[in-house]
Amino acid sequence: MHKVAIVTDSTSYLPKQLRDQYDIKMVPLNVIFEKESYQEEIELTVEDFYAQVREGDALPKTSQPAAGLFVELYEKLADEGYTDVIVITLSSEISGTYQSALTAETMVENIDVHVFDSEISCMPQGFFVLEAAKMANQGQAAKVIMSRMTLIRANGVPAYFMVDDLSHLHRGGRLNSAQFFVGNLLQVKPVLHFSDKKIVPFEKIRTRKKAIKRLFDLLHEDVESNDQVTISVIHANREAEAKEYAETLKQDFPNAEIIISYFGPVIGTHLGEGSIGLTWIKQ
């Protein structure tokens, strides 16, 4: 008889209440201020992170979880009677987290480890995690869950985001097509998305207001007002603004489930405060 555990890294930023509801385990990435390293969500809250960035002189850096952290978790899960563990990570092209989870797989023997590259991050990654957790709770086998996630990934999960200040992404080296922005790095509020596991510009836009409007236009172009869809507004320390967008979405898409999520410390390090994202998945 199989028993499948679902693990996400911290960057899916699934609201804790959802993680508890579906018994989803979480392995944190790290934020490093000066030489001090903090596990996000565990040792560093979102509020403290943005406050510290605003007050401090030095900008933070990030790092993947050590393989040892995954090994500890795999062993604990095996002791608890799990036969399989599915680990869903952020894109392997922007973080070594996927590699850490894979390396750890070679160090354990008493549980079957399946590592899934979401090829994205944040709430779109969270959609994979939620789907996997629901299936695991229904007693589905790991192979079936992995096939389902592979299919969802092949169909694509739309996700677009805008940043207030491109210099964070530029500094962290996570933005492809730097050429696109040469000469006007600070003047544009680009809409970005993922392609081939990497962050690439979608459209160059001049103002924050227009960039956010474009995110919503993209949603309206893809989703009919009566569709059964889950939509997530993702914000970097802009909760009130995100709530307003969620209210509008409730009216525009009466059958939709709306989830407000956030860019936490690790992703916030690379996007900067004020970033807004929109992602959706049809049911």
Ligand code: MYR
């Ligand atoms: C690490 O140090 O391993 C973590 C690196 C994280 C890079 C994050 C880049 C921004 C991702 C934005 C995702 C937006 C999804 C809607």
